[in-house]
Amino acid sequence: MIKRTFLRSAAAAALALGMIPGALSAQEITLRLHQFLPPPATVPAHILKPWATRVEEASGGKVKIEHYDAMSLGGTPPSLYDQAVDGVADIVMTVVGYTPGRFPKTEVFELPFMMTDPVATAKAFQELVETELQAGEYSDTHVLGAWVHGPGVIHTENGVNTLEDMEGLKMRGPTRVITNLLKELGATPVGMPLPAIPEALSKGVVDGTVIPWEVTPAIKLADLVTNHTEFGGDESLYTATIIMTMNKARYDSLPDDVKAAIDGESGMKLAEFAAQVMYDYDKPGRDIAEAAGNTIVTLPPEEVARWKEKAQPVIATWVEEMNANGVDGQALIDQAKALIEKHGG
Numbered sequence: 079m080i081k082r083t084f085l086r087s088a089a090a091a092a093l094a095l096g097m098i099p100g101a102l103s104a105q106e107i108t109l110r111l112h113q114f115l116p117p118p119a120t121v122p123a124h125i126l127k128p129w130a131t132r133v134e135e136a137s138g139g140k141v142k143i144e145h146y147d148a149m150s151l152g153g154t155p156p157s158l159y160d161q162a163v164d165g166v167a168d169i170v171m172t173v174v175g176y177t178p179g180r181f182p183k184t185e186v187f188e189l190p191f192m193m194t195d196p197v198a199t200a201k202a203f204q205e206l207v208e209t210e211l212q213a214g215e216y217s218d219t220h221v222l223g224a225w226v227h228g229p230g231v232i233h234t235e236n237g238v239n240t241l242e243d244m245e246g247l248k249m250r251g252p253t254r255v256i257t258n259l260l261k262e263l264g265a266t267p268v269g270m271p272l273p274a275i276p277e278a279l280s281k282g283v284v285d286g287t288v289i290p291w292e293v294t295p296a297i298k299l300a301d302l303v304t305n306h307t308e309f310g311g312d313e314s315l316y317t318a319t320i321i322m323t324m325n326k327a328r329y330d331s332l333p334d335d336v337k338a339a340i341d342g343e344s345g346m347k348l349a350e351f352a353a354q355v356m357y358d359y360d361k362p363g364r365d366i367a368e369a370a371g372n373t374i375v376t377l378p379p380e381e382v383a384r385w386k387e388k389a390q391p392v393i394a395t396w397v398e399e400m401n402a403n404g405v406d407g408q409a410l411i412d413q414a415k416a417l418i419e420k421h422g423g
Contacts, residue, residue, distance in 0.1 A: 175253020198423030223348030234286030
């Protein structure tokens with residue numbers, strides 16, 4: 079009898095609690111964020127998780143963002159965008175070029191030597207998303223933020239000191255534009271997402287890779303190769319475009335206050351924050367290679383000029399492809415450069 083009375087009382091209390099507005103509202107919405115990097119990497123540790131925490135706080139506890147790192151929800155990095163489209167994940171972070179040719183206008187920011195400053199380029203990319211690409215290339219998802227990483231660096235075992243040293247090297251490239259660039263520079267390009275790099279290097283599938291310094295600690299690259307080639311000053315051989323995007327129906331279904339919490343930490347604020355964090359973490363990555371005794375070469379201006387000249391056919395071919403698809407390629411390059419300059423690049 080005592081036990082039954084206790085249970086009835088507990089049930090009544092639970093029912094009463096449920097009638098109190100907001101009593102069970104905390105963390106009532108769960109969003110799954112899926113991405114390809116290991117948890118200690120810069121992007122999940124210092125961009126995605128802090129962003130998620132700020133969104134959760136801004137929502138007053140109404141939303142909880144669960145992190146699924148290193149493809150733990152299944153699939154491969156190239157499938158991430160479609161996972162956002164299909165709702166396999168609510169939110170994904172991915173490199174745009176992992177799905178070659180699908181987002182042709184976005185490729186403008188990946189063209190050789192386009193980027194002079196990663197934060198300015200990220201803000202330019204974000205502005206183009208907001209004014210054109212969200213309603214165009216990304217119309218099947220809701221883009222939360224668009225950015226780029228810091229200057230791309232060449233990492234090899236035997237070293238690259240001149241343009242001629244690229245000849246015949248099997249080089250990993252992350253995107254269509256960049257693999258085309260590597261081919262033009264004389265290398266044999268091998269396209270693959272970042273998580274595949276360590277095994278490819280250790281098995282001799284590739285002789286080297288291009289990635290920014292920031293992500294090298296996550297794959298222990300300084301232990302896999304001993305030579306690194308940079309481009310001096312404001313020059314950047316390449317960058318890659320990155321987006322965090324959300325299932326459209328899931329976003330549209332959210333209450334207005336939760337949308338506001340997400341929106342307030344996304345868009346241009348997220349683009350600038352993410353690009354700056356990635357750029358800031360280039361130095362620690364470089365420091366690790368330096369401490370390991372690896373050789374770091376910075377190409378002089380006259381050598382960089384040779385690489386720029388060699389890269390011109392990549393740009394010309396891209397313009398032709400865009401024109402053939404009804405987009406004025408040169409006008410888009412001019413637009414991207416103007417946006418980068420507008421944002422301080």
